[in-house]
Amino acid sequence: xxxxxxxxxxxxxxxxxxxxxxxxxxxxxxxxxxxxxxxxxxxxxxxxxxxxxxxxxxxxxxxxxxxxxxxxxxxxxxxxxxxxxxxxxxxxxxxxxxxxxxxxxxxxxxxxxxxxxxxxxxxxxxxxxxxxxxxxxxxxxxxxxxxxxxxxxxxxxxxxxxxxxxxxxxxxxxxxxxxxxxxxxxxxxxxxxxxxxxxxxxxxxxxxxxxxxxxxxxxxxxxxxxxxxxxxxxxxxxxxxxxxxxxxxxxxxxxxxxxxxxxxxxxxxxxxxxxxxxxxxxxxxxxxxxxxxxxxxxxxxxxxxxxxxxxxxxxxxxxxxxxxxxxxxxxxxxxxxxxxxxxxxxxxxxxxxxxxxxxxxxxxxxxxxxxxxxxxxxxxxxxxxxxxxxxxxxxxxxxxxxxxxxxxxxxxxxxxxxxxxxxxxxxxxxxxxxxxxxxxxxxxxxxxxxxxxx
Numbered sequence: 264x265x266x267x268x269x270x271x272x273x274x275x276x277x278x279x280x281x282x283x284x285x286x287x288x289x290x291x292x293x294x295x296x297x298x299x300x301x302x303x304x305x306x307x308x309x310x311x312x313x314x315x316x317x318x319x320x321x322x323x324x325x326x327x328x329x330x331x332x333x334x335x336x337x338x339x340x341x342x343x344x345x346x347x348x349x350x351x352x353x354x355x356x357x358x359x360x361x362x363x364x365x366x367x368x369x370x371x372x373x374x375x376x377x378x379x380x381x382x383x384x385x386x387x388x389x390x391x392x393x394x395x396x397x398x399x400x401x402x403x404x405x406x407x408x409x410x411x412x413x414x415x416x417x418x419x420x421x422x423x424x425x426x427x428x429x430x431x432x433x434x435x436x437x438x439x440x441x442x443x444x445x446x447x448x449x450x451x452x453x454x455x456x457x458x459x460x461x462x463x464x465x466x467x468x469x470x471x472x473x474x475x476x477x478x479x480x481x482x483x484x485x486x487x488x489x490x491x492x493x494x495x496x497x498x499x500x501x502x503x504x505x506x507x508x509x510x511x512x513x514x515x516x517x518x519x520x521x522x523x524x525x526x527x528x529x530x531x532x533x534x535x536x537x538x539x540x541x542x543x544x545x546x547x548x549x550x551x552x553x554x555x556x557x558x559x560x561x562x563x564x565x566x567x568x569x570x571x572x573x574x575x576x577x578x579x580x581x582x583x584x585x586x587x588x589x590x591x592x593x594x595x596x597x598x599x600x601x602x603x604x605x606x607x608x609x610x611x612x613x614x615x616x617x618x619x620x621x622x623x624x625x626x627x628x629x630x631x632x633x634x635x636x637x638x639x640x641x642x643x644x645x646x647x648x649x650x651x652x653x654x655x656x657x658x659x660x661x662x663x664x665x666x667x668x669x670x671x672x673x674x675x676x677x678x679x680x681x682x683x684x685x686x687x688x689x690x691x692x693x694x695x696x697x698x699x700x701x702x703x704x705x706x707x708x709x710x711x712x713x714x715x716x717x
Contacts, residue, residue, distance in 0.1 A: 330369055330370040330545070331369070331371045332363035332366070332369045332373070334356060334359045334360055334372065334373070334375070335351070335374075336375070336417065337351055337375075337376075337378055339379065339380075339381045340353055340380060340381030340382065340385070340389075340413050340417070341385065342384055350381070351378065353386060353389040360389075361392060363396070364395065364396035364399045365399075370400060370545035370548075371400055371401045371541045372401070372402045372403070373402075373403045373404075373405055374393065374402065374403070374405070374417070375407060376404055376405065376406050376407065376409075376410045376414050376417070377407040377408055378409060378410065378411070378414035379409060379411045379435070380412025380413035381414070383438060383489055386416050387492060387496070390419070390420045390496055393417055393420040394420040397420065397421065400548065401422050401541055401544040402421045403425060403540075403541045404418035404419075404424045405534060405537050406418060406424065406425070406426045406427065406431055406433060406528070407427045407534075408427065408432070409431065410426075410431070410432075411432065411433065411435035411516060412436065412437065415435070415527070416496060416497065419497045420496065422544070423529045423544075425528070425536075425537045425540075426522065426523075426532075427531070427533065429518065429519050429520050430518065430519065431518070431519040431522075432517070432518060432519075433518075433528055434511070434517045434525075435515065436493065436508070436511065437490065437493075437514035438489045438490045438493060439486060440485070442468045442478075443468075444474040445470060446471055446473040446474075449471035454471055456472040457472075463478075467481075467482075493512070494509055497512075501526060501527070507526075511525050511527070576601060576605075578593065580603040580606075581593050581597065581606045583603070584603040584606050585607060621687035621690055621691065622683075664703045665703050665704055667696065667700070668689070668700040671696075675688060
């Protein structure tokens with residue numbers, strides 16, 4: 264196997280993702296150049312053999328300090344950790360932070376940072392993960408000596424940033440991409456690089472090909488837009504305006520005291536003091552959460568009481584619950600502020616009362632009719648239940664209430680009602696006729712009695 268092919272196989276076996284080294288970087292430049300020089304001097308074959316010999320799966324978890332989870336971000340920040348340089352994986356850090364944020368036994372989270380920054384790829388997602396954890400429990404960032412560029416992007420999303428020492432370096436807020444234009448060197452060696460491309464900037468950075476102004480403009484546009492995202496995240500996390508962040512986002516490093524003045528760091532203190540302060544904040548958050556939960560429960564109890572309380576029925580609900588009810592009855596129920604169920608019960612009681620009254624009236628009517636039957640043959644008075652009496656004499660127009668009453672009863676009987684139900688219905692429909700009819704019948708009876716006595 265050729266030497267280059269063998270090296271590629273070793274790199275693949277070691278699961279080294281070299282593609283992440285290309286692209287935009289948010290890193291302190293001197294550390295970046297030092298790392299590049301270190302990799303340049305590295306015996307890659309020996310390094311791969313060592314990586315192959317020591318190859319194993321590493322699963323990292325957040326350490327704990329009492330009930331505080333410690334997540335360490337050290338070295339170059341990349342999406343996947345690398346064996347070429349000391350590094351931290353943004354993907355793995357996200358997993359640790361999310362796990363700690365969701366663990367009910369963990370009350371707070373401290374991100375311990377000693378990093379020059381790293382690739383833009385993966386950093387924004389990691390910063391958002393910190394911001395999401397901050398909504399669940401207190402999150403502090405502790406910078407041990409260096410928190411620059413992408414590492415500071417992540418730190419800015421914490422509730423508080425503490426530097427370990429006045430000599431700690433913070434900042435280097437900026438983004439860059441670097442390309443070598445070796446076209447002149449290639450020309451001096453008699454090499455001409457030809458790039459066949461579909462567009463003006465496609466193939467930019469090809470070794471030996473000149474890098475034109477159009478390529479530089481496009482790369483500058485990408486860098487500027489990326490930096491806008493960087494600035495916006497810091498502004499939100501540190502409660503600043505984007506203009507304030509832009510004024511200090513020139514790539515410079517600040518010593519801790521100056522970083523405090525610039526609002527990049529909250530204080531300078533020891534790790535132990537930071538943990539003690541974070542523990543206090545977790546206690547305050549727990550108490551506040553307890554009060555909030557108590558208020559929520561109290562509100563819920565009020566809601567439950569209101570939900571269990573009788574619901575005042577509307578006009579439409581009473582009408583629906585009480586079919587056939589008159590306006591007086593409905594208005595009485597509205598004034599009483601009753602439920603639809605109570606109104607329905609009241610209406611049933613009213614119907615029963617009306618039925619009892621009607622039954623009593625029917626009994627009286629039947630008694631009168633029997634008495635009339637008894638005296639009709641000798642006194643010449645037609646019985647109340649004579650079926651054709653009304654029709655034969657035109658009772659409806661005769662002014663005879665007794666005959667009219669009988670005619671209406673007969674009409675209802677012919678319509679299919681029993682006599683008792685017909686009398687009950689007519690009593691409800693024509694109470695004034697019932698009253699006149701009884702009075703007329705009594706007068707006739709009195710007259711007959713007087714004649715008999717004379």
